[in-house]
Amino acid sequence: MADEINKDHIEEIKSEHIEEEIIQHLNNPVTNLKPIVKEYLTDVKKVKKEGNKFYFSDGNAKVEVRVVSDEIIRVRLAPHGVFLDDFSYAVPQVDQKVTTFSLKENDDDYTISTNTVTCKVNKADFLISFSDNLTGLEMSKDASAMHWEENVEFGGYYVYATKECLPEENFFGLGDKSGNMNLRGRKFQNWNTDAYSFGWDQDPLYRTIPFYIGVHEAAAYGIFFDNTFRSYFDFGKENYEKTSFWADGGELQYYYIHGPHMMDVVKRYQTLTGTHQLPPKWALGFHQCRWSYYPEKKVREIAEGFRQRQIPCDAIYLDIDYMDGYRCFTWNKKYFPDPKKMIKDLANIGMKTVVMIDPGIKVDDNYWVFKEGKENNYFCRRSDDYFMEGHVWPGRCQFPDFTNPTVREWWGGLYKELIDLGVAGFWNDMNEPAVFGAGTFPNDVRHNYDGYRGSHRKAHNIYGMQMVRSTYDGLKKLMRNKRPFTITRAGYSGVQRYACVWTGDNVATWEHLKLGNIQCQRMSISGVPFVGTDIGGFSGEPDGELFTRWIQLGTFSPFMRAHSAGDTSEREPWSFGEPFTSINRKFIELRYQLMPYIYSVFWEHHRYGFPILRPLAMLEQEYVSNHYRQDEFTFGDKILVCPVLEQGATSRLVYLPKGQWYNFWTHELLNGENEYDVQAPLEDMPLFVRAGSVVPEYPVMQYVGEKPIDEVWLNIYYAGYEVNSFMFEDHGDTFAYEQDIYLEKKFSVKGDGKNLVIQQVIEGLYTPNYELYDYNVIGLPFEVSKIFVDDKEITEFNIDDRKRLRFKSNKNFMHIKVIGA
Ligand code: GLC
Numbered sequence: 001m002a003d004e005i006n007k008d009h010i011e012e013i014k015s016e017h018i019e020e021e022i023i024q025h026l027n028n029p030v031t032n033l034k035p036i037v038k039e040y041l042t043d044v045k046k047v048k049k050e051g052n053k054f055y056f057s058d059g060n061a062k063v064e065v066r067v068v069s070d071e072i073i074r075v076r077l078a079p080h081g082v083f084l085d086d087f088s089y090a091v092p093q094v095d096q097k098v099t100t101f102s103l104k105e106n107d108d109d110y111t112i113s114t115n116t117v118t119c120k121v122n123k124a125d126f127l128i129s130f131s132d133n134l135t136g137l138e139m140s141k142d143a144s145a146m147h148w149e150e151n152v153e154f155g156g157y158y159v160y161a162t163k164e165c166l167p168e169e170n171f172f173g174l175g176d177k178s179g180n181m182n183l184r185g186r187k188f189q190n191w192n193t194d195a196y197s198f199g200w201d202q203d204p205l206y207r208t209i210p211f212y213i214g215v216h217e218a219a220a221y222g223i224f225f226d227n228t229f230r231s232y233f234d235f236g237k238e239n240y241e242k243t244s245f246w247a248d249g250g251e252l253q254y255y256y257i258h259g260p261h262m263m264d265v266v267k268r269y270q271t272l273t274g275t276h277q278l279p280p281k282w283a284l285g286f287h288q289c290r291w292s293y294y295p296e297k298k299v300r301e302i303a304e305g306f307r308q309r310q311i312p313c314d315a316i317y318l319d320i321d322y323m324d325g326y327r328c329f330t331w332n333k334k335y336f337p338d339p340k341k342m343i344k345d346l347a348n349i350g351m352k353t354v355v356m357i358d359p360g361i362k363v364d365d366n367y368w369v370f371k372e373g374k375e376n377n378y379f380c381r382r383s384d385d386y387f388m389e390g391h392v393w394p395g396r397c398q399f400p401d402f403t404n405p406t407v408r409e410w411w412g413g414l415y416k417e418l419i420d421l422g423v424a425g426f427w428n429d430m431n432e433p434a435v436f437g438a439g440t441f442p443n444d445v446r447h448n449y450d451g452y453r454g455s456h457r458k459a460h461n462i463y464g465m466q467m468v469r470s471t472y473d474g475l476k477k478l479m480r481n482k483r484p485f486t487i488t489r490a491g492y493s494g495v496q497r498y499a500c501v502w503t504g505d506n507v508a509t510w511e512h513l514k515l516g517n518i519q520c521q522r523m524s525i526s527g528v529p530f531v532g533t534d535i536g537g538f539s540g541e542p543d544g545e546l547f548t549r550w551i552q553l554g555t556f557s558p559f560m561r562a563h564s565a566g567d568t569s570e571r572e573p574w575s576f577g578e579p580f581t582s583i584n585r586k587f588i589e590l591r592y593q594l595m596p597y598i599y600s601v602f603w604e605h606h607r608y609g610f611p612i613l614r615p616l617a618m619l620e621q622e623y624v625s626n627h628y629r630q631d632e633f634t635f636g637d638k639i640l641v642c643p644v645l646e647q648g649a650t651s652r653l654v655y656l657p658k659g660q661w662y663n664f665w666t667h668e669l670l671n672g673e674n675e676y677d678v679q680a681p682l683e684d685m686p687l688f689v690r691a692g693s694v695v696p697e698y699p700v701m702q703y704v705g706e707k708p709i710d711e712v713w714l715n716i717y718y719a720g721y722e723v724n725s726f727m728f729e730d731h732g733d734t735f736a737y738e739q740d741i742y743l744e745k746k747f748s749v750k751g752d753g754k755n756l757v758i759q760q761v762i763e764g765l766y767t768p769n770y771e772l773y774d775y776n777v778i779g780l781p782f783e784v785s786k787i788f789v790d791d792k793e794i795t796e797f798n799i800d801d802r803k804r805l806r807f808k809s810n811k812n813f814m815h816i817k818v819i820g821a
């Protein structure tokens with residue numbers, strides 16, 4: 001029957017439409033009632049300019065092309081000529097600085113040019129393309145005109161864009177995806193999903209980051225499809241020559257982001273969606289979590305266990321069982337009779353307490369949070385006005401509408417009591433939103449959407465981000481000028497402004513170690529750089545070897561937290577006995593030694609938008625072979641991390657990018673653009689430092705701030721050419737850096753075979769407590785005759801057993817000269 005209706009209707013439409021494609025979604029219960037007709041833009045009939053916006057029309061549909069900056073251009077489609085309200089949770093402010101732009105009409109097309117990019121709109125077929133002004137290279141081009149289908153059930157349109165996919169083009173990004181780094185040949189869906197024990201290539205997962213990077217002919221560009229509905233991306237899977245993205249509703253709205261380097265694309269994407277704030281420094285330490293540590297005695301025992309064994313740790317987590325019947329913002333008084341005292345005692349040994357808060361609020365008229373929410377109408381409702389109800393940990397629940405600014409304000413204030421008790425960090429989970437049985441909310445649930453209204457189809461993918469936004473903003477107010485520490489499971493582009501993320505419920509297998517490594521890199525280049533995995537795997541049982549290899553990788557995960565499900569064996573860094581405990585300690589200590597470097601990398605992200613983890617594909621996009629290498633990355637610019645991901649491995653093959661690299665452990669100097677077989681016994685993970693780097697180190701501490709720093713180590717890795725590095729310091733837990741109360745020390749290191757010169761320039765207004773520098777010069781190719789620090793000769797120096805030149809100076813130098821004999 002449906003087929004017959006389709007046929008008749010198709011004939012009708014065929015005669016009406018200039019260009020059309022008819023497809024039948026017979027498997028789709030909604031769309032099989034009516035033929036699905038894709039309507040395409042036809043030819044350009046009208047053009048109008050309004051400031052930095054250009055409107056093109058085919059007489060019916062309209063397209064807006066907006067010059068956002070010299071390198072970013074936004075495109076929007078209004079199928080029947082009326083644009084939706086220009087509102088985005090991802091991009092708080094669209095327009096940036098543009099130097100100049102122009103519109104030109106040619107015989108066949110219109111061209112909009114900025115200083116760097118030219119956007120061409122073809123008159124005859126409305127195809128849009130973007131090219132690089134300098135090289136003339138066409139970066140991205142429509143394969144067919146933008147198109148849409150009416151949505152009979154909900155109103156609005158399914159919207160589609162199809163671009164050419166070049167034979168040698170590869171794709172990266174897209175945030176929370178599992179499987180290989182290179183996305184070529186695969187199709188994805190974005191619909192935030194509670195994906196317990198997810199597998200390789202499972203899709204969708206917890207977050208929606210509809211931003212990808214394309215690379216061809218050694219040049220990169222990005223597309224950010226800012227649409228919160230269920231969306232899809234196809235990178236040459238259905239058709240090898242086409243890349244498409246589409247959504248189940250909303251506007252076809254995307255940003256073209258110019259490169260030509262992948263790093264430029266990511267940095268520019270972050271100018272749209274924001275960067276992560278500087279986290280409190282302690283948040284960069286090691287965190288210990290479990291579902292759940294309770295009662296209080298157990299929490300204290302674990303915290304003390306770290307101190308007794310001298311394994312550094314900054315935070316311990318209370319998962320859902322600390323609550324009274326899983327009611328958020330309450331305590332189970334049987335397990336935790338005096339939370340304030342416990343939190344204070346933990347703080348006294350340098351252990352911060354982080355607690356879980358979920359969105360499901362128990363339906364219980366004797367529970368103050370539920371009562372307040374009910375009285376004030378803060379909970380989500382279905383289309384017919386019934387409350388949205390679903391079962392989560394506490395049983396029957398209702399859910400705050402975090403897309404309502406009033407609700408966000410209320411929710412943010414609920415943290416007051418926990419803050420007063422001394423809780424230091426907050427973990428928002430299950431905010432896809434997850435509902436037992438049903439998976440999530442039904443489509444008809446209504447949301448305020450900051451006054452722009454929408455069903456759950458529109459709000460689903462941003463629900464979690466708005467929850468943690470409300471948490472973050474509330475905490476920021478409650479904590480005055482202190483930096484909040486928040487973690488979220490779900491998110492949408494821009495979530496990095498409010499929280500760090502973890503990859504969700506992974507599994508204790510070697511495959512998941514590999515997967516987690518790729519996931520963190522991918523999140524990092526997708527604009528969400530403060531990310532980590534559940535070290536050891538959430539479900540299942542790792543053996544000592546797997547756990548230790550995971551700790552090693554985790555040492556270089558921006559967020560370093562061990563976590564495990566309640567039905568697994570104990571999972572602390574000492575749970576596997578020796579030699580594992582000692583190796584785990586060694587790596588966690590390394591994390592604390594490298595703290596000034598790690599913190600500086602976070603600053604570089606916050607201030608300049610650099611990703612924290614940088615895959616080889618990003619470091620050398622010009623080598624297509626690197627588009628397939630996915631298990632090595634640099635943390636910041638200086639440290640190359642080559643995790644060991646194979647069971648039983650005692651060595652591994654390592655590719656070193658251009659330049660020269662020092663083996664972190666042996667100080668052996670190796671030339672880049674080569675592969676090496678490197679020793680990797682269990683106690684080592686291959687690490688390399690870029691020649692010419694200055695890598696600062698602190699002494700090992702049991703937690704951030706345990707001891708005052710009175711001396712900083714500067715590890716200087718000799719290079720026979722000039723290399724720049726920097727180090728960032730500030731108070732570590734306030735927003736004073738926004739008022740320039742920070743110190744950015746910029747170093748340049750340059751050797752010429754006979755001498756080594758190190759220069760320092762300082763920016764910012766912060767004065768650290770220490771005065772003493774302990775210099776370690778690694779890899780000097782000459783015998784030392786004299787050393788000068790700002791023209792003052794240093795006579796006390798020595799060469800240690802690892803051939804390091806060591807000397808001290810209690811001055812904030814401007815230049816150092818090491819002169820050869
Ligand atoms: C979810 C989280 C997990 C947490 C558990 C209990 O599965 O992903 O991290 O431990 O819920 O709260």
